[in-house]
Amino acid sequence: MARKRPPNGSPPPDVRPRATAKGGKRKKKAAAPAAGPLINVRHMNRRDISRVWDFLKLSFRDVNAETVEYQRPRSKHRFEEIFEEEGIEQLLFEVNGDIVAYAECSYEVTGSDNWINPRYFEKRDMRPLFIDELAVHPDFHGRGVGSFAMEQLQHLARVHGLNHLVLEVAENNERALNWYRKRSFKKLDAAIFMAAPVDTEPELLPPRELPGPREPEPRPSDDEDKS
Numbered sequence: 001m002a003r004k005r006p007p008n009g010s011p012p013p014d015v016r017p018r019a020t021a022k023g024g025k026r027k028k029k030a031a032a033p034a035a036g037p038l039i040n041v042r043h044m045n046r047r048d049i050s051r052v053w054d055f056l057k058l059s060f061r062d063v064n065a066e067t068v069e070y071q072r073p074r075s076k077h078r079f080e081e082i083f084e085e086e087g088i089e090q091l092l093f094e095v096n097g098d099i100v101a102y103a104e105c106s107y108e109v110t111g112s113d114n115w116i117n118p119r120y121f122e123k124r125d126m127r128p129l130f131i132d133e134l135a136v137h138p139d140f141h142g143r144g145v146g147s148f149a150m151e152q153l154q155h156l157a158r159v160h161g162l163n164h165l166v167l168e169v170a171e172n173n174e175r176a177l178n179w180y181r182k183r184s185f186k187k188l189d190a191a192i193f194m195a196a197p198v199d200t201e202p203e204l205l206p207p208r209e210l211p212g213p214r215e216p217e218p219r220p221s222d223d224e225d226k227s
């Protein structure tokens with residue numbers, strides 16, 4: 001990720017230690033980088049729901065704009081329902097009280113609209129923690145927030161005796177895909193959206209010239225009627 005420029009647009013200050021001329025003063029030790037803010041993780045509360053919903057819409061805006069697959073987050077109603085469901089963890093990561101990341105995971109395949117076949121994992125002796133959502137505030141990308149959230153999820157899996165993390169990611173979400181690959185995630189199997197062009201034709205036929213009005217048929221004569 002590109003480093004942020006200072007607010008006035010001037011180039012970033014050179015932080016490399018400068019060599020001193022021979023006989024000059026002793027080289028000063030390079031100052032340790034200033035400590036950044038603390039990141040804190042906690043469980044989401046009911047009163048956080050609206051704030052987290054807004055956070056998710058913002059965090060997925062760019063991904064959604066480029067994705068054909070289902071959009072995230074789904075609906076506020078569904079999000080409120082999730083809060084009530086058993087077996088789902090919703091974690092908030094905050095810096096100075098502001099939400100910088102959200103992670104949602106579940107211990108079992110739950111819900112009537114789930115996308116997973118549990119026997120796939122049973123056959124392979126996999127006990128997964130399902131990561132249903134992971135999002136970092138765009139202003140905090142590339143600062144280790146996602147890595148911290150992932151570490152927290154791994155920790156949850158470990159303490160619950162689960163030996164895999166499983167998630168779904170849109171194939172064209174390149175940034176996330178590469179990020180997961182670097183963290184040892186491998187593709188299991190998935191439906192891939194495919195598209196083929198079709199030569200199109202207008203639904204309605206073009207205008208057509210009609211023949212001129214017909215000559216009226218000669219009426220049968222009275223004599224013919226009588227015969």
Ligand SMILES: CC(C)(COP(=O)(O)OP(=O)(O)OC[C@H]1O[C@@H](n2cnc3c(N)ncnc32)[C@H](O)[C@@H]1OP(=O)(O)O)[C@@H](O)C(=O)NCCC(=O)NCCS
Binds near residue numbers: 137147148
């Ligand atoms: C994918 C996503 C979760 C990654 O989160 P992130 O906070 O940017 O991730 P990190 O900062 O931990 O890691 C990003 C990179 O920054 C680097 N980094 C880590 N700490 C850093 C720091 N203090 N300063 C600068 N760079 C740092 C890491 O080395 C990492 O590089 P790597 O991938 O080569 O290892 C985030 O981009 C995101 O929320 N995207 C939108 C939503 C989304 O797509 N979610 C996934 C859908 S399933």
